[in-house]
Amino acid sequence: MKPPDPSPADVFDPLRPRLLRIAYRMLGIVAEAEDVVQEAYLRWHQTDRDAVRDAEAVLVRTVTRLCLDVLKSARVRREEYVGTWLPEPIIETVEGDDLTLTLMMALERLSPLERAAFLLHDVFGMDFEQVAKAIDRDPAACRQLASRARAHVQEARPRFPVTEAKGHELASAFHAASRSGDTHALQALLAQDVILYSDGGGKAKAVLNPIYGQEKIVRMLEAFVRRTGVNSSQLVYEGTIDGLPAFVTLEADGTLQTTALGIEDGRIVALYITRNPDKLMGIRRAVGGEPS
Incomplete structure (x- = not known):
């Protein structure tokens, strides 16, 4: 007997922490990141999952595009923000993710597409073919976006860090x-x-x-x-x-x-x-x- 197909939650839940990290790094606000991931979950329910070969790639693409939509309105909100805007502070640290608050501040000066290309490739380890599908640009354009972002981030990295x-x-x-x-x-x-x-x-x-x-x-x-x-x-x-x-x-x-x-x-x-x-x-x- 064929085993039952996994439920939407069975596939989605193991990926939720990674999707939340991507959304938080994109948006800098935990509640907005959670809203984006929940919206991606609802859309996953409505997807023809039998036609999906790589669930993670599809979900990362969904979350990334939702974040890009949020960032368009976030730019306006941050221009109207009273005083300095800082990313929401979080205590959780992610192994292998060295994107500190200082570097997130550097990302704030980038365009949403530059930010997405850099995060997906340099921080979350996706190749440029995957990044291209996620942000709907060709791989060569994604390389340029990530390169420009990387230059900004390198300027913000401490030259003589401490232990x-x-x-x-x-x-x-x-x-x-x-x-x-x-x-x-x-x-x-x-x-x-x-x-x-x-x-x-x-x-x-x-x-x-x-x-x-x-x-x-x-x-x-x-x-x-x-x-x-x-x-x-x-x-x-x-x-x-x-x-x-x-x-x-x-x-x-x-x-x-x-x-x-x-x-x-x-x-x-x-x-x-x-x-x-x-x-x-x-x-x-x-x-x-x-x-x-």
Whole structure:
């Protein structure tokens, strides 16, 4: 007797984690990625699956094209966004995926097709024939798209990265110095050309534009301590967020906040602070809003 054909879920569910990773890397927002993957699942139900030779290729193509549609409207939304837009922070790390938050920020400057070609080929290991089918372009065009994207990403990669242990040591030291107002420690930790990005989305207090330079950032942190008091926040997580050394704090005003650090040659070159509560629901579920 012929065994029963696998159900749509039997085929789809093992691929869901990969599809979610692709969608998140494309969109930078977990909820939007989940919506796209769910829509792909619904479409998979309506597909003539007997005619499908490679389910994964079909589903990756579906998810990619749905993401490209979302990105068209996302561009408009991000132009209207209050302050700096940062990708939604996630704690989960994916083995073999070295696309950090810093590199995702570099991808934000690319066209949607460049972003798709780079992610599918360089990050998720698809050949250019597969990429071409996914984004409806010929393989030669996909090579050019990925090449342009790769140049942007290479510029953003640290030339002198630090070890994971050293990165977490620096993150812990920065947390202590920034909450105690230790000027000398902050100056020793921050590179001269450090940049601070803060995302409140108009829903939590945050600086609207990036702050450039060690001196300005140190002054800002000193003012923060004078206003809130020493050690006014509570640490709820230390570890990795989007591939970067990071920590999560519960601030004196009740706001949950993530701080991720870009580090190069032993100094902090970028600070990514997310305070928008809409982007922190996953973090709240992962680490809780109360101190450990």
